[in-house]
Amino acid sequence: MSRLTVFGLEGIPEVKVGDDVATLIAESALAGNDTALVDGDVIVVTQKIVSKAEDRLVAVDPDDPLSHKPLVERESVRILRRRGELIISETVHGFVCANAGIDLSNVERGWAALLPVDSDRSARRIRDRLRHLAGVDVGVVISDTFGRTWRRGVTDVAIGCAGIAGVVDLRGTPDALGREMQVTEVAVVDEIAAAAELVMGKSTGIPVAVVRGIDPEWMRTGSVSEEIVRRPQDDLFR
C-alpha cells in the first residue's frame, strides 16, 4: 500500500550568505530522531533559505515598508494587476505571483530576499551535494508560498525541482472503470510542496521537510520551469 510520511527537519540554523544548504540539511537529518535521509526521499526546501545562501538579498530602507517595490518592478516582465500596494506580476522566471516573490518576512530588518536566479539549478545543486555528502539519491523541491486566483488563502508550490517530476502525465491511462481517461496531467511537484508546508508552518523555523514514499516512477530529472510554468500564449488569464 502506498503510504507517505512527511516530517520537518529541526535544528537548521539561521542561514547566511554562502552557507551550503545541503550540508545543513544532511547534518540536521543525521542529528534528528529517525530522520536520516534514504534513497527516494524528496527534500522540500523553502525558497527563503536558498535565496539567503545564494546572496539574493538586497538592502532596503528599514523604515519604508514600500522600499522593496522598485525591486518588484525590476524582477517583473509584465504587471498583470495592481490593487493598492499589491502587484501581481509575471517574474523574469515566468512565475505569476504577488510582488515578484519578494518579501520581507523571515529576513533581517533592512533586507529583502529575491527569488533564486534559477531554482531548478538550485535544486540540482542541493541534490548533487546530498548525493556526495550523504550517499543518497533524493529528489529536491524548492518551495514558495503563492496566492491563487478565485480561492482565498495561500499554498506552497514548487519554484524549482530536481530528481522529481514536475508533472506526471496520466493521459491515456485507463480510469478505474477501464475506459480511456481524459487529460490528467497532475502537478505532483506542487502537491509535494503543499504536503511539506503542513509540517513547516510559517513561524516555526522549520525550513526543510522530507516527503518519504513518493512513487519511484516519478523520480526523474524534472524541472519546474519546463514542466510547470505555463507559457503566456497558452494561458487564458494573461
Add this chain to the structure above:
Amino acid sequence: MSRLTVFGLEGIPEVKVGDDVATLIAESALAGNDTALVDGDVIVVTQKIVSKAEDRLVAVDPDDPLSHKPLVERESVRILRRRGELIISETVHGFVCANAGIDLSNVERGWAALLPVDSDRSARRIRDRLRHLAGVDVGVVISDTFGRTWRRGVTDVAIGCAGIAGVVDLRGTPDALGREMQVTEVAVVDEIAAAAELVMGKSTGIPVAVVRGIDPEWMRTGSVSEEIVRRPQDDLFR
C-alpha cells in the same frame, strides 16, 4: 516533532446511488492493515464517489463526447473563458473551474457526474456518521481536481470540509526572527487535499485517503464555501 502520514484506503467498492460513503470508509479502514481511524485523522474523499452516492448523475448521450456541455452551462452562473471545447466558469457553488466540475471519467458510460449540491454539508454528514459508526472524531475533506491559472498541471483541492479549518490565519504570528508577519492565511484544507492525491492517483481506484498528524489546533468546524471561495468582488481575475 510534527510528522504526517498519508495513506489510501483500499477495497472500497464501486459506489452506487444511495450508498452510505461513511460506512464504506469505516469498513475499509477496519479491514486494512494498520489503517483503523483515530481521533484527529482527516479523511479526504474524492468528489466522484460523493456525487454518485448522492445521485448527482445525469444521463448523457454516450456517443456524443460533448453531450454534457449543456449541463456545464446549467451549473454555471458566469462563463469566464472559452477555448474550443473548454469552458472555464464560475459554478453555482462559487468555484471557478473547467466544465463546472462535470466530467465523465470514472463514471459509467452514458452518465455525467455533477458536483455535490453542498460539499461542506456532504463532509459534515460523513463526519457525523463516522463518529456514530466508528466512535472517532475526524475531519473530512471532499476533494476535486482543478486546473490553475499560470501553472500547468492539475492539483487536488478541497470543495467541502467539516471538522478541519479551511484557512489558518497566521497574520500577526511572529516570524522566526520575531517580527510581525505579513498576511499569511494558509489554505491548509487545499494542502491536505493535495497531499492526499499523492497516494490516490487518478486510475488506482483509491477514492479515500487518510491524513494523520494534522495540528489539533486546525480541527474546528471549517467550511470551504465560507473560508476558501473568494467572492467575485474581492477577485482581481474575474
